[in-house]
Amino acid sequence: MTKVLAVASGGGHWEQLMLLRIALDQFDTRYATTEKGFAEQHGLEKAHILPDCNQNRPFRSLQCLIVALLLIIKLRPDVVVSTGAAPGFFCIFAGKLIGSRTLWIDSIANAEQLSMCGRLATRIADKCLTQWEHLASDPSPDFAGALL
């Protein structure tokens, strides 16, 4: 069965990932987020934890990248899916290094332009989706529906 790692930071990113469980739970999917409570909120007993980080916190970001790399090496997922933010992007980046197929879904919060990680993901991920039709462009990102 296809091994999937699905990653999202807490809050809106995680809410969106949880709405994708209809698809994700058809596979051998492991979840990762930034705090144990978020997983509990949705009745997930097991989730891997990544340190939260953003572009203003370089040291935490480096720490998160290392944890992401170790997690990817341990799980060796066939596919990495993320709805953001930076910790999810690091998992996609790490996934690319070991040959996972990677999917970035930009948060629905980004209605005016893609997030910074989303813009990077258009180059790094195998597929990048926006949830706003007016932000879709050729070749990437694509629009394939939205969660709200």
Added chain:
Amino acid sequence: MILVTVGMQLGFDRLIKAMDRIALDQPEPIIAQIGPGEYWPKNIEARRSISGAEFEQTIADAKLIVAHAGIGTIMAAQRHQIPIVLLPRRAKLGEHRNDHQLATVDQLQDRNGVFVAHSEENLAQVIAAGLACNIGHDARPANASKLNAAVASFINSAKT
């Protein structure tokens, strides 16, 4: 019960102060999750954070949610089919890095169960409208199943 929530990342004193001012006129008790805000309300039960399963239960028990226009909060409200009143954070008031919450409310204001207060001045009015609303049981948007199908098809196309 009315649940006021501002998320965990940033305080939102403008909302908490406004709710504190109108709290005694409300027909429902109010619980506020105020995050790292500086203002501690006098007329409302306040907590910095309510986490995990307890937060989920509090949302489920709420008659109305009053919040910043954070996507996570909006999605949780819609998941439980609880009406939500949104006061967007403003960058010029130092409430967020940019004005993406204004864009969010522009996109979502016509949605069933979503009420937008464009300033704290008309919050009481918008709350009254929110409390009066019957959100019904509208199905999850068709778009969500479309995106789920796209994700499943992407995963299926990956060779194992």
